Amino acid sequence: MALSLSKGQKVDLTKTNPGLTKVLVGLGWDTNRYDGGGDFDLDASVFLLDSTGRCASERDFVFYNQLEGGNGSVVHTGDNRTGEGDGDDEQIKVDLANVPASVEKISFVITIHDANERSQNFGQVSNAFCRIVNEATNEEVIRYDLGEDFSIETAIIAGDLYRHNGEWKFSAVGAGYQGGLGRIATDFGLDV
Template sequence: MAITLQKGQKVDLTKGKAGLTSLMVGLGWDPVQPKKAGFFASLKPSANIDCDASVLMLDEQGKVANNKDVIYFGNQQSLCKSVKHMGDNLTGEGEGDDEQVFVDLSRIPQNIHRLVFVVNIYSCVSRKQDFGMIENAYIRVLNSSSNESLLHFNLSDHYGGLTSLVAGEIYRYNGEWKFNAIGDGTKDTSLEEIVRRYR
C-alpha cells in the first residue's frame, strides 16, 4: 500500500527492497472548475491550462551540468536512458496521471545525485494563468515492474500567483535512493527560468 506523504517528508525507496530499480513517477492535476453562479448564469469554460512536467538531473553540487540532463516533452529521454518522459498532456483533463516519467535507477550515472520533478504552466504570462487555477495536483511513485504503488504526495498548498511547482525529488543517500516531498511553488514563468536556479 502506498505511503501518503506530507510536505517535507522523506522516505526510503530502495532500502530493504532488493532489486527495486524500475520506477514510474506519475504527476496529475485538474483545471479548477467554475462555480455555478445561479440558475441563469452562463459559464464560460476556462482556457486550457497546459502544465508541463520535467525532470532535472542534478550532480553532487545540486547543479544541472548539461542541457541534456533536463528531461521534458522536447527532450524525452536522458542520454544514459535512465529517465524517459512519456509525452505532453495539453489540457490536464481526465482521470489519472496527466504525465508520466519512467526511471531506471540502475542506469543513472554515478555523477547524478538528484532527480528533481518540476511542473510549469506553458505560456503562463500571455495566457494570464497560475497554479491557483489548478486543483488536485499530486506526484506518485510506483514500482513499474510490479505495478505496486510506493508513495503518493498531494500538492495541497495554496499556489495562487505561482507559475511553477517543485513537486518532489528522488535522491541518493548512503548508497540508497530516497524520495523528498517538496511541494514548493515559484514565480518562474518557463522551464528555462527554473533550470537557471540549478546552474
C-alpha cells in the same frame, strides 16, 4: 498500499523496497474552471542534478522536447496538452540502477505553459500529485498530494529522488516558483 507523504517528508525508497530498480513517476492535476475560459497546458519536466545541485549540461533536462536523459535511464513518456481524465497526466520512467553516478538528485517539476501570457497560475489548479510506482508490479509505493498551498506560482518542484548512502530516497518538496520553467532551469544552472 502507498505511503502518503506530507510536504517536507523524506522516505527511503530502495531500502524499504528491496529489489526496486525501475520506477514510474506519475504527475497529475486538475484545472479549475474559471471566468477566463482559456485552456491550460501543464507540463512535467525533470532535472538531473550533480553534487552541486546543478545540471552538468542541457542533456540533463528532460521535458516534452527532449524525452530522454541520463544515458537513457530517465524517459518522459510524452506531453499531455489537456490534462483531462483521471490518473496520471504525465509520466516519467526512471531506471534507478542505470542513472549515471554523477547524478545525485532527480528533481520533478510541474509548470504551466505560457502562464504569464494566459494569466494562469497554480491558484487555478487543484488535486496536483506526485506518485512513485514500482514499474515491475504496477504497485503505487509513495504518493504525495501537493494540496492547495499555491496561488500566484507558475511552477512547482513536486519532489526529488536522491541518493543517500548508496540508496535512493524520495523527498516531498512542494516548492512553488514564480517565473515558470525558465526560472527553475536558470536556478539549476541552465542558460535559457
